[in-house]
Amino acid sequence: xxxxxxxxxxxxxxxxxxxxxxxxxxxxxxxxxxxxxxxxxxxxxxxxxxxxxxxxxxxxxxxxxxxxxxxxxxxxxxxxxxxxxxxxxxxxxxxxxxxxxxxxxxxxxxxxxxxxxxxxxxxxxxxxxxxxxxxxxx
Numbered sequence: 001x002x003x004x005x006x007x008x009x010x011x012x013x014x015x016x017x018x019x020x021x022x023x024x025x026x027x028x029x030x031x032x033x034x035x036x037x038x039x040x041x042x043x044x045x046x047x048x049x050x051x052x053x054x055x056x057x058x059x060x061x062x063x064x065x066x067x068x069x070x071x072x073x074x075x076x077x078x079x080x081x082x083x084x085x086x087x088x089x090x091x092x093x094x095x096x097x098x099x100x101x102x103x104x105x106x107x108x109x110x111x112x113x114x115x116x117x118x119x120x121x122x123x124x125x126x127x128x129x130x131x132x133x134x135x136x137x138x
Contacts, residue, residue, distance in 0.1 A: 011044050011046065014044050014087070014089070015041065015042040015043055015044045016042070017087055018044065018083055018087065019039050019040075019041060019042045019053075021082055021086045022039045022053060022079055022082070022083070022095075023038070023039045024082075025078070025082040026039065026079075029075055031075070033067065033071050034071060034072075036057050036058040036059070036064075037055050037056075037057055037068045037071075038056050038057075038058075039054070039055050040054045040056050040100040040102070040103065041053075041100065042054070044093055045093070048089065048090075048091045048092075049093060049094065050093050050094050050096055051093035051094070051095050051096070052098055053095050053098065054102075055097060055100060056099065056103040060103060060104055060107055062099075066099075068099075069098075072097040073097060076095050080092055080094070083095075
């Protein structure tokens, strides 16, 4: 039986609650640039001082993600206020925004699988004789 540290489940539940609150609040912010931003996860530290908010953009472009991080940072106070109103916690954690690198890794795996599938669909080429002739004729 696995031993769980006290408070571990609470942190996960709180992180999920914050993810839902932040995702909902993003839809209320009148900024078209946030329309392509998705909150993928929130990690809350043990003493609730900080919450690391992970996000992704539709195109996973580094420039777009950098701009999204800046926009999220500009709206940080509004987002923290929403958390304070809806989460009912004694201490509202300070939000820190990060691009979700897991999304990039997933996209890379998808690309590799696509390439493998397309290569598997091609017929293998017969081996060539270094002298220029076909090895099957010898």
